[in-house]
Amino acid sequence: MPSVLLETNKLSFAYPGQPENAPPALAEIDLRVDAGEYIALMGASGSGKTTLLKQFNALLRPTSGEVHIGGASTAEEGSLARIRSLCGMIFQNPDNQIVGATVEEDVAFALENRAVPPAEIRRRVAAALALLGITHLAGFPPHLLSGGEKQKVALAGLIAAEPRCLLLDEPTAMLDPAGQAVFVETVRRLNREQGITVIHITHFPEEAVLAGRVLVLDKGRLLKEGPPSEILTDLALLRTLGLRTTAAGELAALLREDGFPLPGGILHDQELAEQLCSYVQKI
Numbered sequence: 001m002p003s004v005l006l007e008t009n010k011l012s013f014a015y016p017g018q019p020e021n022a023p024p025a026l027a028e029i030d031l032r033v034d035a036g037e038y039i040a041l042m043g044a045s046g047s048g049k050t051t052l053l054k055q056f057n058a059l060l061r062p063t064s065g066e067v068h069i070g071g072a073s074t075a076e077e078g079s080l081a082r083i084r085s086l087c088g089m090i091f092q093n094p095d096n097q098i099v100g101a102t103v104e105e106d107v108a109f110a111l112e113n114r115a116v117p118p119a120e121i122r123r124r125v126a127a128a129l130a131l132l133g134i135t136h137l138a139g140f141p142p143h144l145l146s147g148g149e150k151q152k153v154a155l156a157g158l159i160a161a162e163p164r165c166l167l168l169d170e171p172t173a174m175l176d177p178a179g180q181a182v183f184v185e186t187v188r189r190l191n192r193e194q195g196i197t198v199i200h201i202t203h204f205p206e207e208a209v210l211a212g213r214v215l216v217l218d219k220g221r222l223l224k225e226g227p228p229s230e231i232l233t234d235l236a237l238l239r240t241l242g243l244r245t246t247a248a249g250e251l252a253a254l255l256r257e258d259g260f261p262l263p264g265g266i267l268h269d270q271e272l273a274e275q276l277c278s279y280v281q282k283i
């Protein structure tokens with residue numbers, strides 16, 4: 001029986017100062033996330049993804065309803081430190097989380113705040129920098145780094161803090177394709193090998209397809225959830241929301257419309273290539 005890491009109960013949230021007639025940023029969200037899950041969070045701009053993620057480390061707290069992390073409500077002041085050490089977040093704009101004068105100090109920040117012994121801090125920081133391939137940046141001022149380098153520094157800081165859940169807000173938006181692949185593979189390895197839960201906001205269907213479950217937000221509501229094979233093949237749903245599926249899924253749909261006898265449910269390049277090869281061999 002999997003253990004529950006995070007649970008929301010009729011979670012609603014309105015930003016202070018929002019006009020009374022404006023819809024709330026989050027409306028009546030009921031969600032349960034088990035320890036070890038890999039979740040992709042999708043939705044149009046403004047649908048509430050960042051607002052929801054911030055509820056999961058108590059940066060924001062419900063206007064009504066509840067959020068429980070590791071069994072504790074985010075409404076309990078006394079649980080905030082534990083909740084924040086369980087669930088660490090990477091922000092959408094990496095400039096918002098630079099705190100150290102050097103990359104090394106920046107990655108060590110959360111550990112120093114928690115009074116981890118210096119030798120242990122040095123070990124964890126060196127390991128996190130090596131994992132992300134940015135050891136050479138250790139002494140560099142982080143504010144001078146490129147956007148993609150800052151995203152890697154942010155992930156290194158998160159990994160060094162050893163949370164049980166990674167909250168990632170469009171973490172690869174500024175990375176080149178090779179950097180994106182390294183980043184995603186690093187996170188997937190942490191999920192697979194250490195059972196670390198991942199909640200990953202992404203506009204990239206190629207990232208969402210790797211998750212165990214995809215959540216779709218629309219105007220602050222949890223519109224749909226399910227495995228990628230169900231959500232990313234629902235082209236009507238995705239189009240209504242202004243989203244798309246993987247490149248292979250989009251191309252397969254176009255080919256089917258043009259009369260190619262391709263089966264439904266194709267999402268990966270390799271699957272599409274195999275189907276097309278077997279079709280060509282038959283004619």
Ligand SMILES: Nc1ncnc2c1ncn2[C@@H]1O[C@H](COP(=O)(O)OP(=O)(O)OP(=O)(O)O)[C@@H](O)[C@H]1O
Pocket residue numbers: 015016018025043044045046047048049050051052092
């Ligand atoms: N600090 C704030 N004060 C008032 N309203 C806000 C604030 N931050 C966000 N909002 C509003 O809440 C809604 C949800 O915003 P949110 O940032 O969660 O969207 P998102 O799904 O993360 O979008 P994106 O894909 O563009 O990052 C939007 O309508 C936004 O204008």
Ligand SMILES: [Mg+2]
Pocket residue numbers: 049050051092169
């Ligand atoms: Mg956002």
